[in-house]
Amino acid sequence: MSKKTFLLQTCCAPCALPILEYLKDKDFYITLYYFNPNIYDEKEFWKRFYEVCTIADIYHCSTILHDYNHKEWLDFLKKNLNSDLEKYVENGERCKGCLYMRLKYSFVYAKDNDFDMFSSTFLTNLYKDTDFVRKTIVNLTKNSNVKFLDLDIDKKEFYKKGIELCKKHNIYRQKFCGCEFSINQNEK
Numbered sequence: 001m002s003k004k005t006f007l008l009q010t011c012c013a014p015c016a017l018p019i020l021e022y023l024k025d026k027d028f029y030i031t032l033y034y035f036n037p038n039i040y041d042e043k044e045f046w047k048r049f050y051e052v053c054t055i056a057d058i059y060h061c062s063t064i065l066h067d068y069n070h071k072e073w074l075d076f077l078k079k080n081l082n083s084d085l086e087k088y089v090e091n092g093e094r095c096k097g098c099l100y101m102r103l104k105y106s107f108v109y110a111k112d113n114d115f116d117m118f119s120s121t122f123l124t125n126l127y128k129d130t131d132f133v134r135k136t137i138v139n140l141t142k143n144s145n146v147k148f149l150d151l152d153i154d155k156k157e158f159y160k161k162g163i164e165l166c167k168k169h170n171i172y173r174q175k176f177c178g179c180e181f182s183i184n185q186n187e188k
């Protein structure tokens with residue numbers, strides 16, 4: 001049987017590392033899809049992308065970079081939300097909109113490029129609403145040829161593993177989720 005192609009929507013290297021370690025003996029061609037227009041500022045965007053490329057080399061994965069367009073991300077959220085973006089609490093409606101947009105664009109890439117499977121680093125993140133993420137992926141992948149690879153694992157264990165692996169490979173671990181509104185929230 002031929003190897004399956006798997007697209008992992010990737011927010012950052014610290015979240016992707018334990019997933020790659022977990023999947024390393026499975027028979028997949030893995031592509032890390034980096035679509036993170038939420039990140040502020042652009043320098044931070046490239047810093048995190050550099051680390052994603054580093055771990056892709058370690059685990060022999062491919063990497064796809066989606067252009068940085070922070071304005072598009074802000075416009076998307078402003079169009080879909082009623083109040084100022086900074087007024088939302090962590091994991092509130094702003095974050096749901098942000099996660100949804102990033103999952104949707106990543107999934108569309110997987111579908112348009114005939115990947116067999118799709119999943120997201122959000123599913124193993126201690127600080128994300130994983131029920132929302134799971135439901136969103138189930139909805140996106142239903143009626144599609146791209147199958148959802150659920151990463152239904154112990155998030156605390158993965159978080160610890162992520163810290164260990166970052167130390168081992170000298171990977172930068174950011175102190176905030178990504179956008180300008182999260183800079184002082186110490187989400188990560």
Ligand code: SF4
Pocket residue numbers: 038039090091094095096098099177178179180181182
């Ligand atoms: S805090 Fe994180 S998930 Fe929430 S809107 Fe900002 S970047 Fe997106």
